[in-house]
Amino acid sequence: MSNLALSAVETYPEIETKEGHYKIASTTFVVRTDERVELRSITGEIAAFVEQTPIRDGMVYISSLHTTAGLMMNEVQGALLSDMANLFEHVIPSGVYYKHNDPLLSDCDRRNADAHLRAVVVGHSVSIPITEGRLKLGTWQKVLLAEFDGPNNRKVHVQVMGI
């Protein structure tokens, strides 16, 4: 941590500017989850939707329409996804007292305070740049729906914006 902010960006980039008619294409997916806690890639569905739009450069914004399921970006590898679920259970345990689960303090009968708190940490949305008709993602990057109160049917809004 001793040399923070000292090194320069190594390769200086060329600037490429594109111009065109601005367009928006949007949809809402419904994703069925099977477990209470489940991390599932929806990357293929996002990529397929983007390819069907006429938009070649811009952004796709992907948003969970829920407060107990979020979206995140990481690698899909079984052991790692299990580590992630264990981390959520460790940092935000499911079996402890929460006011939101207390009938004296809340009219919510799902007892899902842990799911709300985990969704806050993960975040509810992910954006991905689009360049030349393709999602600009690193080799291992996948968009994961993070279900914390399943099984459930989850609405995921997808909005593609650009030229």
Next chain:
Amino acid sequence: MSNLALSAVETYPEIETKEGHYKIASTTFVVRTDERVELRSITGEIAAFVEQTPIRDGMVYISSLHTTAGLMMNEVQGALLSDMANLFEHVIPSGVYYKHNDPLLSDCDRRNADAHLRAVVVGHSVSIPITEGRLKLGTWQKVLLAEFDGPNNRKVHVQVMGI
């Protein structure tokens, strides 16, 4: 966690594309907070601003201009907000040693390291799609200003972009 990434998206969407003159409307709100830690919805103010712009489809990007107050998306329910404050205190305690609070190591006299760290976990911004003149939000979703070093006057930048 056994069936990760196996299920397909259930309903395949129709593609709707819109086109128009690209416009930007922006403003900076000042929000007064009353407590050191406070989670407050600013959803009504955001929605009212978007409705006053001519933009019917696109995005609104909402950004805290601070490093000790963030923005998050979740439900507004009193017991749940109290659980969230307790979680922050549990994971990132306020009463322990931080180098940022040590006069020998830092010239910051607010002793607010906990507030910086909590703001990193929450994130500093939230985006919401706009479709047909309305914020595309789920039933329970609200934009919350997450104050971690109040009382304070907090600047929140709002940028609406689209057609």
Next chain:
Amino acid sequence: MSNLALSAVETYPEIETKEGHYKIASTTFVVRTDERVELRSITGEIAAFVEQTPIRDGMVYISSLHTTAGLMMNEVQGALLSDMANLFEHVIPSGVYYKHNDPLLSDCDRRNADAHLRAVVVGHSVSIPITEGRLKLGTWQKVLLAEFDGPNNRKVHVQVMGI
């Protein structure tokens, strides 16, 4: 926490709308990191790139193309960055058992489960509004590349969109 959502936004804003030809400029930086865990500002490089584009109003979207390095927004102060590294080590320790690091369960030989989990908490992207040719940032806000599995060469995609 008693007066949540009761206070109004104090100053009501004027609405300013801009219109113009939509443009996109993008690049990918390569950033060299020197430590396993390192938080480094790339704000100057982002600002310099934005200034070289013809885009005066809109957004810049900055995205890590990796699953073990993220992007965050906070202050650059040495003692605080050290507190952040300590927080990650406290909440997501590097020296404990993870399935992703177990050769019986994973073919990943980098033993970097902690780096993946930390990157999920931080997030992989940051957006900043652009107004009148400048990044709309608060006094202390800096964009930090959060390296969790360095030393490494990290690709950061930068996409500027607007008018």
